[in-house]
Amino acid sequence: MAGMRADGVGQTAHCRGVRRGQPATIAAAAVFAGMLWLAPSPVPAGLALAQPVEAAPVAGAPYVPTPWPVVRAMLELARVGETDFVVDLGSGDGRVVIEAARSRGARGLGVEIDPELVQASTDEARQLGLGARAVFERRDLFETDLSPATVVTLYLLPRLLMELQPRLARLRPGTRIVSHDFRLGDWKPDATVKVDVPDRAFGPPFSTVYLWVVPAYVHGSWEGSVADRGRSERFRADLRQDYQALSGNLRVGARSGPLDRAAIAGDQVSFSARLDGPGGPVRHSFEGRSVAGELVGQWSVELAGRAAGPAAGASSQAVTTVATTARRADPPAVPGRRP
Template structure:
């Protein structure tokens, strides 16, 4: 239904700057709706007759400059350039695609109509007329040991992170003591957690992870902020 399609695209915050790939495009409804929002949209449909029909609908909507339909296999076509992936596939196909999606650029938004991705919990869920839409944001890979340094200070912290999808846990070596991370979250490249330093002051890190580098701020007592950089060992 059109309402669920629009909700999926709103959840993914689709703009004209986005490249949207619709996996299992069917009659092209989602790819066409994304094209109408100004995005570059590509629908991948395995069934040749359905792909032809979808292309006819694209032409009828005069969207040939924005939306195209590929007759192909979602497991063979390259959709790595997508900033947004939309899906209305069977659960087992979602699970087969999950490793590929998790290797996409952190921050890629993924929406699915009706079906989940197993134990990768969605970042957002919406109900429209008894139908469900899900949103996931591909998380950066942050697992490992990191060294954090505060700008203008000799303070350095060793942070050990464990990760399962967007959920992270870990501890910080502050001075001689290890303190658990509190409220640790990932959303795309954005990371946030709190810990108590060696003076018992709660510090909150908000940062961005790109590869083995982290940049951000540490907020301490009274809201004072210092810049922080991190490298993965």
């Protein structure tokens, strides 16, 4: 097998019936490019397989390698480093996992349905002395255990991504998912970058790389107690979560109101509400993490706006910040659009 270089020179076509040095499959590339132009419209079921993809191996996505600048952009966007375990679903010639090991010191697994591509990837990793850190297995990506992954990389057709999306959204909070050119259904990406690919044979002269960070699942009601100006008060946070978008309502003692700030990023959770009541409005804020089914962090209580009593005239005054743990008031609901 010809050597695989990070600059793409010597790129080898591994698909059956395709001459070495040519794009992996012209027809397959055209399918992917066609999908690109169709996006974001829903892709009619079966469209990909209806195309004449001569050299497509077995399953639902043809082999089209990610261009090298895009591979590097994917690893950069996911901030892949030495502690990461990268899983490439449908790994083709293994370039994403090999590059993650070669240039970033990560470990990884590529799963690929085509045995020739698996063999070629394994040979390449060994030749580069990366055989222990870049491993390839012939396997259906839908039957792959994703639990060891800290980063999942994808270059698959939209209908496969739609099928995978619920599993990906349930991965360990903080797991990064990067996809080349195609989005994960209606899950809004956390970041998007465009990468110039001027010599692309089909479609636009650029690729798009999307990043999602799996959020913890905090949808539901949480209860605990907090010290509010010397008094212990019970609180209840009713959180509504739509992927990484968070909203809801907070009650502390007799005060209650909507959250006006709420965010979730991986396992980091924060929310805040300005609650009216006797003595003037008070801002309650939580900042912490979702850990083993609890919300653990710091709770701040702040007199907000013009307050009565000793704090009269103050526009905003920090009063207390205390460690707090919130526990679920109810078992997590059967997740519908859970992240």
